[in-house]
Amino acid sequence: MRCSAADDPVAYYLETVGCDRVTAEAVAAAAAAPAAAERDVATPPAAEQVAAASPAGMDIEAQWDALALQVAGCTACDxxxxxxxxxxxxGDRAADLLLIGEAPGHDEDQQGEPFVGRAGRxxxxxxxxxxxxRQQVLVINVIKCRPPRNRDPKPQEIAACxxxxxxQIAMVRPKVIGLLGRVASCAMLxxxxxxxxxxxxxHEVRGIPAYVTYHPAFLLRSPQQKVEGWRDMLQIKARLAAAGGG
Ligand code: SF4
Incomplete structure (x- = not known):
């Protein structure tokens, strides 16, 4: 029987790998494993370090809009x-959870929004x-412009951006950062x-705890890894809860 997002969002997410059986197994494994992932827990966010990067004299909304204008006119790389x-x-400019992906694809480039289409769903x-x-989190990419033919961003492009x-991190000051995929993770770390x-x-990004998981586009190609992706998300959820966010 097909799962419904309203009835059971976990089973709905996992349905392509057999929601009933895998959900039960993953719940048990995740419940038993969180301590193992805590070995490399970063120190608490260095709020003063992050705050120091914010322009003075502007409220967060004005800072955000000013930065968006800068990006819209940027020609710093090819x-x-x-x-x-x-x-x-x-998403929410005051979100507790910031998700960072790689770069815009075709649909994102057309619409000016991150994570639209199948990967976004x-x-x-x-x-x-x-x-x-999605409205409760903030979603951004390490690169603000689409690379041709969706190739990986080059190091000089990542550096320029x-x-x-x-x-953005300094303005939002999230409690937890989720890094989606290898390109974003390597760039940010x-x-x-x-x-x-x-x-x-x-890990840490600017003093903020950061956890690495799969990019949704990878999970579309490798649905058998969805359970692993869900375990990662449970780690993020637990860290958010411990920080008083969510
Ligand atoms: S990718 Fe970043 S650095 Fe390059 S032009 Fe776009 S906004 Fe500027």
Whole structure:
């Protein structure tokens, strides 16, 4: 029987891998495992460090809009020439959870919104499975303009765009950051490592706890990994709860 998002968001997210059996197994495993993932827990957010990066004398809404305007007019790397729209981010500017993805694809470039289309719908399911909606989180990318033919962003493009994402983090000051996929994780953690090495551990981005999980586009290609993705989301949920967010 097909699961419904309203009846059971967890089973709905996991339905392609057999929701009844896998949900039960994953719940049991996740409940038994959170301590293992706490070994590399980062220190609490360094609020003063993050706050120091925020422009003085402007409220958060004005800062955000001013930065979005800067991004819209940015020509700091070659990606500016091929974009239709910049993709600044969407969601709650005061969110406790910030999700960071890789770069806009075709649909995002056309609409100016991150994570639309099939990957976006799966991201919505991933969030619903931990009791959140897209409106309750903030979603951004490390690169604000679409790379041609959806290739990976080049290091110089990531470097050129980095100050924008650092400013966004400083303004939002989330309690937890979720890093979606290898490109975003390596860019934000300034490491070159496979996802298998980066997952299962807490990291820090600008003093904020950050957890690595799969990109929804990967999970669309490899639905058998959805259970692993859900375990990651449970770690994020637990950390959010411990920080008084969610
Ligand atoms: S990708 Fe970033 S740095 Fe490059 S043009 Fe777009 S906004 Fe500017």
């Amino acid at each position: 990606l500016a020439a091929g974009r239709t729209r910049t993709v600044f981010g969407s 799966l991201l919505n399911q991933m969030l619903a499975a931990i009791g959140l909606t 980095r100050h924008f994402i650092d400013a 300034e490491r070159d490592a496979p996802l298998s090495v980066l997952r299962h551990h807490w």
